[in-house]
Amino acid sequence: MHIYSLRRLPFLLLALGLSALAAEGRPLLSLQPTIARPGDPVLITVRGLSEVPTGTLGERPLRFYPVREGFQALTGLPVELTPGQVAVKVTVPATGSAAPRELLGKLDVVAPGWPSRTLKVANKFVVKKPAPQVQARMEADKAAFAAAFAQSFVAPLFGENFAWPRQDRITAPYGDLRTFNGKKQSQHFGTDIDGDPGTPVYAANAGTVVMSRDNYAAGNTVLVHHGAGLYTAYFHLSAIDVREGARVERGQLLGKVGGTGRVTGPHLHWGVKVDDLWVDGETLLKLDFTGAPAVTQRDKE
Structure with missing residues (x-):
């Protein structure tokens, strides 16, 4: 197995090498990011194929969709x-007289180093047994989220890379280990972005x-389905400016920063969900869905 890295080869030579391999009809497997942490989204690209491959990342099955010159699959690493x-394994289907082949790769996963913090919220959000009316509302919320996340798998509904939902100071990154009011413990599965109430999202x-x-708990919420098993979430809004079922474009106004739900102050909680896993949105922003991958691997001769 040959590995080509932008860190080791000039970009031009790498591009020429990939073009030459593609011209020979040899499938090319690439991974983004090249070094990951638990909780990261991972983009797998296979170029040089005309038939849909199958594969796995660790024990997680991959769902491929067609892209220019091949196929991609987006999944996540459990926290x-x-x-x-x-291990990454992709099976190339048989074509004509050619037997099925396997593309094999490895993804290096490093320790996350998540920080810990103590937060103070209203006591009603940390009681062990909520009042019946609160419990009923929480159950209704759970059912609504389950229905929203049950969309059929489709190819990406986007043609660009992802962008920040707003530009401001990050007050809490993905993965924070939290203690609320000195009692209830949880992990933060989103990115908190500071903002004054009423500023756009x-x-x-x-x-x-x-x-x-x-x-x-999430307050005024917008969820956007992007296809490819990918969703973004926008919590604690003071106002919502879109309706369910609406098609939105990158950079379109969804709502305004607020302090609704379980919060310590006004901010945007931005979440990213891939294949039923909440993953790190900051890593999603670094994935290139349209350009050349950073590391490419090919199958054995």
């Missing part, structure tokens, strides 16, 4: 994953709104 190497990419709703 509880032990650091080390994760924009769609990180094109997609379809699958939730526009006031929830107990």
Whole structure:
């Protein structure tokens, strides 16, 4: 297995090498990011194929969709994953007289180093047994989220890379280990972005709104389905400016920063969900869905 890296070869030579391999009809497997942490989204690209491949990242099955010159699959790494190497296996289907082949790779996963913090919220959000009316509302919220995240798998509804939903100071990154009011412990599965109440929040990419709703803990919420098993979430809004079912484009206004739900102050909680896993949105922003991959691997001769 040959590995080509932008860190080791000039970009021009790499591009020429990839073009030559593609011209020979040899499938090319690439991974983004090249070094990951538990909780990261991972983009797998296979170029030089005309038939849909199958594959796995660790124990997670990959769902491929067509892109220019091949296929891609987007998945995530569980937050509880032990650091080390994760195997990537893609099976190239048989074509004509050619037998099926396998593309094999490894993804290096490093320790996340998540910080810990103590937060103070209203006591009603940390009681062990909520009042019946609160419990009923929380169950309704749970059902609404499940329905929103149950969209059929489709090819990406976007044609660009992802962008920040707003530009401001990050007050809490993905993965924070939290203690609320000295009692309730949890992990933060989103990125908190500072903002004054009423400042705009924009769609990180094109997609379809699958939730526009006031929830107990998340407050005023917008969920956008982007295809490819990918969703972005926007919590604690003071106002919502889109309706469920609406098609939105990257940079379109979704709502305004607020302090609704379980919060310590006004901010945007931005979440990213891939294949039923909440993943790190900052890593999603670094993935290139349209250009040349950073590391490419090819199958054995």
